[in-house]
Amino acid sequence: MSTIEASPEVGHDEHGHDHDHPPFLAHHFDTPEQQFDSGKLGIWLFLVTEVLFFSGMFCAYAIFRALRPEVFEGCSQFLNTKLGAINTGVLLFSSLTMAWAVRCSQLEQHKGLVGTLAATLSCAMIFLGVKAIEYSHKWAMGLLPAGLFFYDPNNPHPTDHPNYLLFICIPFLIALAGVVIWLVLSLLTANRFHIAIAMPLTVVCLCFFVGVGLGAFLESGEESAEHLDGHADSDGLAGAAIVQSAESNAIAENAAAVAASGAMVPVDESVLEILSTDPTNSGVASGLSALEQQTAAAGTSTITGDGEVLGGITTTEVDVLTPTTAGVFFSIYYCMTGIHAIHILAGIGVLVWLLVRAVRRDFNRQYFGPVDYVGLYWHLVDLIWIYLFPLLYLIR
Numbered sequence: 151m152s153t154i155e156a157s158p159e160v161g162h163d164e165h166g167h168d169h170d171h172p173p174f175l176a177h178h179f180d181t182p183e184q185q186f187d188s189g190k191l192g193i194w195l196f197l198v199t200e201v202l203f204f205s206g207m208f209c210a211y212a213i214f215r216a217l218r219p220e221v222f223e224g225c226s227q228f229l230n231t232k233l234g235a236i237n238t239g240v241l242l243f244s245s246l247t248m249a250w251a252v253r254c255s256q257l258e259q260h261k262g263l264v265g266t267l268a269a270t271l272s273c274a275m276i277f278l279g280v281k282a283i284e285y286s287h288k289w290a291m292g293l294l295p296a297g298l299f300f301y302d303p304n305n306p307h308p309t310d311h312p313n314y315l316l317f318i319c320i321p322f323l324i325a326l327a328g329v330v331i332w333l334v335l336s337l338l339t340a341n342r343f344h345i346a347i348a349m350p351l352t353v354v355c356l357c358f359f360v361g362v363g364l365g366a367f368l369e370s371g372e373e374s375a376e377h378l379d380g381h382a383d384s385d386g387l388a389g390a391a392i393v394q395s396a397e398s399n400a401i402a403e404n405a406a407a408v409a410a411s412g413a414m415v416p417v418d419e420s421v422l423e424i425l426s427t428d429p430t431n432s433g434v435a436s437g438l439s440a441l442e443q444q445t446a447a448a449g450t451s452t453i454t455g456d457g458e459v460l461g462g463i464t465t466t467e468v469d470v471l472t473p474t475t476a477g478v479f480f481s482i483y484y485c486m487t488g489i490h491a492i493h494i495l496a497g498i499g500v501l502v503w504l505l506v507r508a509v510r511r512d513f514n515r516q517y518f519g520p521v522d523y524v525g526l527y528w529h530l531v532d533l534i535w536i537y538l539f540p541l542l543y544l545i546r
Contacts, residue, residue, distance in 0.1 A: 165203045174517035182516040192229060193523040197530050201491075204534055207486050214478060225479040228293055232368045233284050233545040237277050241532040242363075244273035248525045255508075255518035263521070270349035270528065271501050272357040274494055278322075279361020281491055283369055286315035288480070295484055296477030302505045319362065326355040346509045351502070403491050486538055500524050 172182070179185040215222045250267035288294075290311055292301035302308070329351045336344035504524055507513065513521060 151509045170531050186519045189519045189523055193526050197526060200530060211482055214482060219478055221475045225476050226546050229285060231367060231543045233280050233365055234539050237280050238276050238535065238539050239274045241535050245529055245532045248528045252522050252525045255513040255521040256515060258514050261510065264350065265506055267501055267505045268354060271498060273356040275354055278360035279358045280365040282315060282318040282362055283365030286318060287369055289314040293480055299477040314454035322358045329355050331510050334415040343509065347506055373508060390410045397451060483542055490534055490538060497528055497531055
C-alpha cells in the first residue's frame with residue numbers, strides 16, 4: 151500500500167496539456183501514487199529476473215557439490231572465513247542505512263538522506279576492498295578457475311607473478327584522484343552544490359582502501375602454512391586430501407594386525423580340504439591366497455596391481471588440488487562471487503546518481519520512488535551474499 155498523498159486534479163487545456171503539473175510527475179501518469187505503483191511493479195519484475203539468474207548458479211553449485219563433495223570440502227579450506235564474515239556484517243549494515251535512506255526521503259530529511267546514502271556507498275566500497283584482498287591473494291597462489299589453475303603445494307606463493315592487488319586498486323586510485331581534484335576545484339570556486347557532492351564521494355572512495363587495509367590485516371593473521379599444510383592437523387585435510395574416518399582407521403588397523411599375525415580368514419571348506427590332502431599343490435595354494443585377498447577386499451579395500459592390499463577405499467587419500475578438480479570449485483567460486491561484485495558495482499553507480507539528486511533535493515513526500523526502488527535492489531544483492539557466505543565459506 152502506497153503512502154503517497156494523491157495530488158489534486160489538474161486541469162487540461164484544449165491541446166491536452168496539464169496545468170500545474172508537478173515536475174517529478176511523468177506526463178503519462180495522472181497522479182504520483184500511480185507513478186509510484188507502476189515503478190514498484192517494474193522493479194519487482196526486474197528483481198524476479200535477477201532471482202532466476204542467480205538460481206541457475208546456485209543449481210550448478212548444488213549439482214557439482216553433490217557429485218564431488220570432497221573437492222568442495224577440501225578447497226573451501228582456502229577461503230578466509232574472517233573476511234567473509236566481515237563482508238557479511240558490512241552488507242547487513244548497508245541494508246540498514248539503505249532502509250534509513252528510504253525513510254529520510256519520505257520525511258524530506260535531505261541531510262539525513264545524503265548521509266545515509268553516503269554510508270551505504272561507504273559500506274559497498276569496504277566490501278569491494280576486502281574482496282580485492284581476497285581475490286589477489288588467491289590469484290597469487292594460483293587458485294584460479296579451471297584452465298588457469300597453477301597452484302603448487304611446494305611453492306604456494308610464487309614470486310614470478312605480478313602483484314594482482316595493484317591492478318585491482320588502480321581504477322579506484324584513479325577515481326579517488328578525480329574526486330579529490332573535483333573537490334579542490336569546487337572549494338576554490340566556492341561552488342556549494344559541487345562541494346556537497348564531492349565531499350561525501352571523497353569519503354566513499356577512501357573507504358575502499360579502508361577495506362583493503364582491513365582485509366590485509368585479517369589475511370596476514372592466517373599464514374600460508376595454516377591454509378595449506380595446517381589443514382592436515384586442524385581440519386583433518388592432509389595436503390587437501392580426503393579425511394580418514396575413525397571407523398575406517400579402525401578397520402584398516404584390524405586388517406593390518408590380521409595380516410601381520412599370519413592368521414587366515416574363513417574360506418571355502420572344499421578348498422581347505424583339498425589343500426589338507428595335497429599340501430604340495432601350488433595351484434590350490436594360489437587359489438587360497440586369491441580368496442584371502444578377495445575376503446580382505448570385501449570391506450571396500452584398495453588392491454594394487456601386484457595384489458597388495460592397501461586398506462579401505464575410504465582411507466585412501468585423493469588429491470583434490472588439480473586443475474580438473476579444484477579448478478571446478480574455483481570456477482564456481484569466482485563466477486558466483488564475481489557476478490555478485492558486479493551487482494555491487496552497478497548498485498554503487500545508481501547510489502551515486504541518487505546522492506546527486508538528494509543534494510539537489512529532488513525527493514519529497516510525494517516523490518521518493520527512485521530511492522525505494524534502489525533500496526529493494528540493494529536488499530536483494532545483500533540477500534544473495536547471505537546465501538553465498540555459508541555455502542562457500544562455512545559448509546565443510
